[in-house]
Amino acid sequence: MRDKDLYAQILGIKSPWQVSGVELALSEGEVTVHVEQEEGVQHCCPTCGEVSPGYDSRKRKWRHLDTCQYKTILLADVPRVKCKEHGVVTVSVPWAEPGSGFTAMFEALVIDWLKEASTAAVSRLMGLSWNAIDGIMQRAVKRGLSRREELSMTQIG
Numbered sequence: 694m695r696d697k698d699l700y701a702q703i704l705g706i707k708s709p710w711q712v713s714g715v716e717l718a719l720s721e722g723e724v725t726v727h728v729e730q731e732e733g734v735q736h737c738c739p740t741c742g743e744v745s746p747g748y749d750s751r752k753r754k755w756r757h758l759d760t761c762q763y764k765t766i767l768l769a770d771v772p773r774v775k776c777k778e779h780g781v782v783t784v785s786v787p788w789a790e791p792g793s794g795f796t797a798m799f800e801a802l803v804i805d806w807l808k809e810a811s812t813a814a815v816s817r818l819m820g821l822s823w824n825a826i827d828g829i830m831q832r833a834v835k836r837g838l839s840r841r842e843e844l845s846m847t848q849i850g
């Protein structure tokens with residue numbers, strides 16, 4: 694299996710996204726996985742889901758779960774669209790939440806650790822700042838609360 698296919702499978706990268714390359718920087722102890730969108734994909738506004746014309750794209754990176762002892766980074770050009778109603782907005786990616794510098798799988802690992810240890814301990818263990826760990830926790834709390842609201846809405850209905 695080629696490295697691109699291997700990473701596409703373990704990261705769960707599916708169409709319209711694809712792994713375009715994998716780079717190993719031995720001296721830095723880092724693996725960089727380049728992800729790109731297939732040609733001719735229609736983009737939707739992340740807020741209203743309306744198909745919108747492309748505007749530009751921004752290079753974004755996310756920390757993912759380590760590959761063995763190597764820090765693993767996902768790198769992608771994420772398109773921005775110009776929605777009639779919401780203006781210029783970044784399309785959402787399936788592996789991370791908007792505004793997060795970590796993949797959803799990495800955030801899940803941090804949340805698991807937070808159940809066992811303090812924010813300070815998890816921050817030392819993951820080599821991340823206290824604020825980064827706290828940000829991951831805050832997003833998880835927000836997700837939990839929005840799920841709770843959805844649940845109560847169905848109960849009212």
Ligand SMILES: [Zn+2]
Pocket residue numbers: 738739740741742743776777778779780
């Ligand atoms: Zn919109």
